[in-house]
Amino acid sequence: MARDKTLTGIALMLVFCLLAPLLDASAKLATDAIPVGQITTARFLVQGALMLPVALLLRLGFGLNRRAAGLLALRALCLIASTYAFVAGTKVMPIADALAIVFVEPFILLILGHFLFKNAIGPRRIAAAVVGFAGVLLVIQPSLTLYGTVALYPLATAFLFAFYMLITQSLGPGTHPVMQQLYTSIFGGLICLPVILLADGSGLAELDPVWPQGLFWLWLFGVGFWAAVSHMSMTFALKYAPASTLAPLHYLELIAAVAVGYLIFGTFPNLLTWAGIVVIVGSGLYVIHRERVTGQKARAALPAEI
DSSP, X not given: OHHHHHHHHHHHHHHHHHHHHHHHHHHHHHTTTSOHHHHHHHHXXXXXXXXXXXXHHTTOOOOOOHHHHHHHHHHHHHHHHHHHHHHHHHTTSOHHHHHHHHTTHHHHHHHHHHHHHOOXXXXXXXXXXXXXXXXXXXXXXXXXXXXXXXXXXXXXXXXXXXXXHXXXXXXXXXXXXXXXXXXXXXXXXXXXXXXXXXXXXXXXXXXXXXXOOTTHHHHHHHHHHHHHHHHHHHHHHHHHSOHHHHGGGGGHHHHHHHHHIIIIIOOOOOHHHHHHHHXXXXXXXXXXXXXXXXXXXXXXXXXXXX
């Protein structure tokens, strides 16, 4: 039974890795005619509309205390800024290049966790984080030459998503993961929609909304749809299998992003970018390995401390 659950979790994580790049592709396709701010808003509105029936079907409670509401609003704000920065980056950059930079997030999370939560990290994980950042530089360097400072937007996404994860950690187990996503979508929509409405007619290129034409309706819907489906897959994957088992599989999203970028946009990472991807993935896998070793040692020592 336990093995079957683990396999289900792995299968759902693979679904996430395959579908998440379709969210990025939808956003990139939409940027041809739709402002980045409007695309970001569409993600939360569509995702919220899709998550609400799921929450009702599962008969989940809608109650929130003040602390949880505040954290969820802050979580939404981080995700808004993270999404905006990534969409703005992929507007001009290949998806795989931008995503490779974003994968520095586990190293940022490691360091922030140490300073904010006093999580212990040894010299090996610090060294792996430094190497991971070096890998990001390999990806950023040619991107800076080709695209200018826009190449730094995915790095901003990584920092913002690290804070998003820390806020999620602070929420604890009290709020069901499905409700976390639903409330994040609701708060995200409530924050984004007034900004877009106020920007209407302002002439601000990235915020002034336009009326979508033809397939652009599909791309906007796709941003929210693939966000909802992929993140639901990951949410339920974590229900069936431990994070330590699923974490290494997350890097398969990079391979899927390369495939999506090539098939839809005809882009393919150059050798320097591939070198950076290899360094980032290798460093990330080593950090995951050290987390496992540290966790096993902590669990082994627990009976002796009681």
